Amino acid sequence: MFALRYTSILILIAAAALGFFIYKTTQPQYQAAQGRFAFKLGLDLSGGTELVYNADVTKVPAANVNDSLTALQTVIERRVNAFGVSEPQVQLEQGGALGNGVHRLIIDLPGVTDVNQAIKSIGETPTLEFKLVKQGFEASTTNADGTANLNAFADTGLTGEYLSSASLQFGNGSGALSSAPVVEVNFNTAGARMFADITKKNVGKQLGIFLDGQLISAPTIQQEIDGGTAIISGNFTADTAKALATNLNLGALPVPITLESTDSIGPTLGAQALAAGINAGLIGLIILSIFMILWYRVPGIVAVVSLFIYSIMMLSLFKLIPVVLTSAGLAGFILSIGLAVDANILIAERVKEELSDGKPPEEAIREGFKRAWSAIRDSNIAHIIAAVILFWLGTSIIKGFALVFGLGVIVSLFSAITISRTFLLALGIKGTGKISHFLLRSGLRK
Amino acid sequence: MEISKNLKYFFILPAVLSVLSLTAIGLWGLKPGIDLSGGTLMQVTYQGVPPTAAQVQGVLSPISVGEARVQPTGTQGYSIRTRSLSDTEHQEVGQALATLGNVHEDEFASVGPTIGSELLHKGLIALGLVIVCMILFIAFAFRAVSKPVASWKYGVVAIITLAHDVLIPTGLFAFLGYYNGAEVDSLFIVGLLTILGISINDTIVVFDRIRENLAHNEAAHRHEDFSVVVGRSIMQTLARSINTSLTVIIVLAALWLSGPVATKDFALTLIVGMIAGTYSSIFLATPLLVAWERWQKKA
Numbered sequence: 047m048f049a050l051r052y053t054s055i056l057i058l059i060a061a062a063a064l065g066f067f068i069y070k071t072t073q074p075q076y077q078a079a080q081g082r083f084a085f086k087l088g089l090d091l092s093g094g095t096e097l098v099y100n101a102d103v104t105k106v107p108a109a110n111v112n113d114s115l116t117a118l119q120t121v122i123e124r125r126v127n128a129f130g131v132s133e134p135q136v137q138l139e140q141g142g143a144l145g146n147g148v149h150r151l152i153i154d155l156p157g158v159t160d161v162n163q164a165i166k167s168i169g170e171t172p173t174l175e176f177k178l179v180k181q182g183f184e185a186s187t188t189n190a191d192g193t194a195n196l197n198a199f200a201d202t203g204l205t206g207e208y209l210s211s212a213s214l215q216f217g218n219g220s221g222a223l224s225s226a227p228v229v230e231v232n233f234n235t236a237g238a239r240m241f242a243d244i245t246k247k248n249v250g251k252q253l254g255i256f257l258d259g260q261l262i263s264a265p266t267i268q269q270e271i272d273g274g275t276a277i278i279s280g281n282f283t284a285d286t287a288k289a290l291a292t293n294l295n296l297g298a299l300p301v302p303i304t305l306e307s308t309d310s311i312g313p314t315l316g317a318q319a320l321a322a323g324i325n326a327g328l329i330g331l332i333i334l335s336i337f338m339i340l341w342y343r344v345p346g347i348v349a350v351v352s353l354f355i356y357s358i359m360m361l362s363l364f365k366l367i368p369v370v371l372t373s374a375g376l377a378g379f380i381l382s383i384g385l386a387v388d389a390n391i392l393i394a395e396r397v398k399e400e401l402s403d404g405k406p407p408e409e410a411i412r413e414g415f416k417r418a419w420s421a422i423r424d425s426n427i428a429h430i431i432a433a434v435i436l437f438w439l440g441t442s443i444i445k446g447f448a449l450v451f452g453l454g455v456i457v458s459l460f461s462a463i464t465i466s467r468t469f470l471l472a473l474g475i476k477g478t479g480k481i482s483h484f485l486l487r488s489g490l491r492k
Numbered sequence: 493m494e495i496s497k498n499l500k501y502f503f504i505l506p507a508v509l510s511v512l513s514l515t516a517i518g519l520w521g522l523k524p525g526i527d528l529s530g531g532t533l534m535q536v537t538y539q540g541v542p543p544t545a546a547q548v549q550g551v552l553s554p555i556s557v558g559e560a561r562v563q564p565t566g567t568q569g570y571s572i573r574t575r576s577l578s579d580t581e582h583q584e585v586g587q588a589l590a591t592l593g594n595v596h597e598d599e600f601a602s603v604g605p606t607i608g609s610e611l612l613h614k615g616l617i618a619l620g621l622v623i624v625c626m627i628l629f630i631a632f633a634f635r636a637v638s639k640p641v642a643s644w645k646y647g648v649v650a651i652i653t654l655a656h657d658v659l660i661p662t663g664l665f666a667f668l669g670y671y672n673g674a675e676v677d678s679l680f681i682v683g684l685l686t687i688l689g690i691s692i693n694d695t696i697v698v699f700d701r702i703r704e705n706l707a708h709n710e711a712a713h714r715h716e717d718f719s720v721v722v723g724r725s726i727m728q729t730l731a732r733s734i735n736t737s738l739t740v741i742i743v744l745a746a747l748w749l750s751g752p753v754a755t756k757d758f759a760l761t762l763i764v765g766m767i768a769g770t771y772s773s774i775f776l777a778t779p780l781l782v783a784w785e786r787w788q789k790k791a
Contacts, residue, residue: 307602330742384742
């Protein structure tokens with residue numbers, strides 16, 4: 047008995063400490079300063095924009111797909127960071143029902159609610175391509191409206207992928223080009239070899255240089271160039287040439303991206319959703335507590351205490367892991383509160399049955415827990431199976447729900463079995479008199 | 493509980509509700525949300541006196557955004573659904589809406605059609621996977637029970653019950669879709685999957701009691717009709733079944749009535765599924781076991 051009471055007090059002290067930790071780290075100033083243990087709110091609660099891009103990897107050799115995607119991620123991260131958003135996130139995901147479909151880039155921009163601005167800040171990856179003018183098309187490389195006639199060009203396979211660096215230079219050519227700004231492109235080893243090969247075989251032909259599908263210039267190949275350096279000249283000013291060089295350096299990637307979906311939620315709507323979620327959770331918890339105490343008396347009070355400890359443990363876990371909270375996640379948490387009670391009800395009902403069999407209270411409590419355990423165990427395993435499948439197959443909304451729900455089931459197993467049992471036994475209700483029976487029973491009859 | 497005499501009557505309620513749900517689904521179908529079908533959803537709020545829905549529709553019709561569905565949300569706002577919009581089209585819509593007053597865009601969501609169909613696919617695969625895992629798990633959990641009904645039959649009965657529990661909220665949504673335009677979105681799928689978990693939970697608790705009572709009888713060398721064992725098990729777990737559902741429904745009702753707008757339909761799905769799950773574990777799952785056992789005897 048002493049050990050049980052001692053443990054109970056320890057549990058209460060630990061719960062109080064955790065509660066204090068939550069209180070301290072949920073103060074507005076701490077939350078605003080984005081401290082390490084502040085609640086991490088998803089975009090739907092804090093406001094912000096999520097952009098989903100499809101990455102087109104069809105032109106990338108299969109072996110290089112992962113590398114080029116990681117590189118793409120790095121570049122986009124750099125751009126997003128330069129935009130000055132707090133805690134932006136750039137994630138890679140593979141679509142398709144079994145994760146074998148298109149590659150996607152998911153960009154979360156908290157606080158950004160202007161979709162157009164966000165899209166602009168990410169920009170499109172500049173693609174650099176070198177294309178040879180086909181025989182017979184020399185005179186018709188451009189259409190009447192000045193755009194490139196794509197039929198006139200043949201792919202060479204040489205793209206920005208083989209770029210090692212780009213820089214602004216001032217031309218050292220002759221005549222009008224003598225000091226015009228140009229962009230010097232340096233290829234990597236493989237690119238230099240390809241470039242040498244192309245220029246060697248096609249002396250006298252025009253080589254079109256395309257940026258984002260637009261023809262920038264189409265110089266005629268004078269001789270084999272084996273140094274791995276090409277000059278892009280066009281109507282550049284020093285500034286535009288510098289910008290292009292920067293973009294090429296940042297976006298020297300063969301992975302074009304297209305915007306697939308956007309989701310933007312204003313901060314007021316997010317705050318409303320958060321307030322409503324917390325409100326609903328509290329109302330639910332309070333009504334639940336009243337019901338449990340009125341119906342189940344002492345086991346009900348114990349259940350409510352362990353339910354509050356359960357909630358404190360969950361909130362602490364949200365802060366410590368940390369779990370990004372979304373509307374769906376909050377719903378999962380509120381649902382898990384309801385389910386956490388289930389174990390307590392099973393136990394209380396079972397204890398009552400054992401009492402009816404004429405067992406003394408302490409034995410009835412121990413036996414009740416033991417008997418209820420198999421049902422609690424099996425039903426919780428069923429929940430965990432469902433949560434794992436949801437987490438595994440779900441998209442971000444569903445994952446958020448599944449994570450909180452699964453976590454809740456595991457924590458509630460502990461809180462219902464260990465905490466409730468310790469408390470109930472520690473209370474030390476003895477005797478088979480009317481009072482102790484009344485305290486442990488439930489409902490209206492008997 | 494007199495299961496043996498009243499067996500037939502137990503199936504009436506589940507059967508009627510299932511037929512009603514199937515009719516609703518067949519008649520009205522389910523309306524997919526933009527996250528499943530692709531499209532654009534805008535949520536805007538007007539300051540001061542808001543324009544009427546017809547006015548909003550009016551300024552949108554000259555822009556070629558296809559059919560726009562305008563629905564009032566709250567007293568000041570509208571939600572506007574169109575096909576998937578490009579960047580420039582989005583700006584055009586914004587400008588058109590601004591001609592009617594001081595407007596603020598609270599939410600803008602645009603989903604490409606491929607992501608949508610993919611989500612649906614994933615949802616269906618998850619559903620199938622959960623069902624298979626549950627049959628396997630129940631067959632495993634009840635492996636020690638083989639008389640008078642084999643353990644895999646508990647699994648099959650649990651799945652029939654599951655199908656019923658999922659069918660009822662789906663039918664309700666077909667009706668709500670027809671009645672007030674409720675849409676089936678990815679959260680709805682989450683709701684269904686959660687109901688699967690809860691339904692299994694309820695069924696397991698009753699089955700667990702049957703398992704225990706059977707073991708008890710065996711230990712005491714007592715012979716009892718299966719239907720009597722089942723009836724006693726139901727009565728013993730009745731209080732728990734109802735009270736648990738009640739507690740979960742209490743928190744879900746709070747979520748439904750005062751929770752975020754985004755999860756209102758989700759909460760309603762769960763409430764209906766929860767109620768269906770509770771009565772089906774009592775009036776469908778266990779009577780089915782008894783019926784199966786009888787049919788076995790006759791054969």
